[in-house]
Amino acid sequence: MxxxxxxxxxxxxxxxxxxxxxxxxxxxxxxxxxxxxxxxxxxxxxxxxxGAGPQEEEHRALAALLQREGGLEELNRELAARIRQGGFDGSEEAWSLLWASTVQRVRESAPKALTAPDWK
The missing domain is CATH 4.10.860 (DNA Excision Repair, Uvrb; Chain A)
Known part of the structure; x- marks a missing residue:
């Protein structure tokens, strides 16, 4: 203990x-x-x-979106490259993953910024 x-x-x-x-x-x-x-x-x-929950959730969502396994950093790099190439234009799934990731990062770095009603 x-x-x-x-x-x-x-x-x-x-x-x-x-x-x-x-x-x-x-x-x-x-x-x-x-x-x-x-x-x-x-x-x-x-x-x-x-704890590790948010990173694990992001990792699972990235692996599902990209339809492959890999490390979190590696999958994030691939997502960024594919976005730059237009690979996820109009993708609701990609938008949702990016929004959830953004909200989690703001929760950690600047939680007072989440007071607007649009933040979930």
Whole structure:
């Protein structure tokens, strides 16, 4: 059994201390770097909380769309190449995969941006 709090919670605590206690005491020329670090910590925390599920789901969807197996990075490269060649013009399945992937990435990197009613 792991010590409590777990990794994601530890990152959240450390990020909070950085933003609330350390950032105000930093010279102005160091504040931007501290905010970048806090942002990276927030992304890492959200990725830890989500686990591997989103990547596994993306991998399955890519393999189904491309009708072949391969690594996630490899399949993403092939999808991009085929899109550039017009291979998925008008494809609802490709659009859905890209939309789901975009929403997941925004969930991790900037979740407050998902407040618009169109985001699912």
């Amino acid at each position: 792991r010590e409590q709090p777990e990794g994601a919670a530890l990152l959240a605590i450390a990020r909070e201390v950085l933003l609330r206690e350390l950032l105000p005491a930093l010279p102005e020329d160091k504040a931007y770097a501290a905010r970048m670090i806090a942002n990276a910590m927030g992304i890492a925390e959200r990725q830890l909380r989500e």
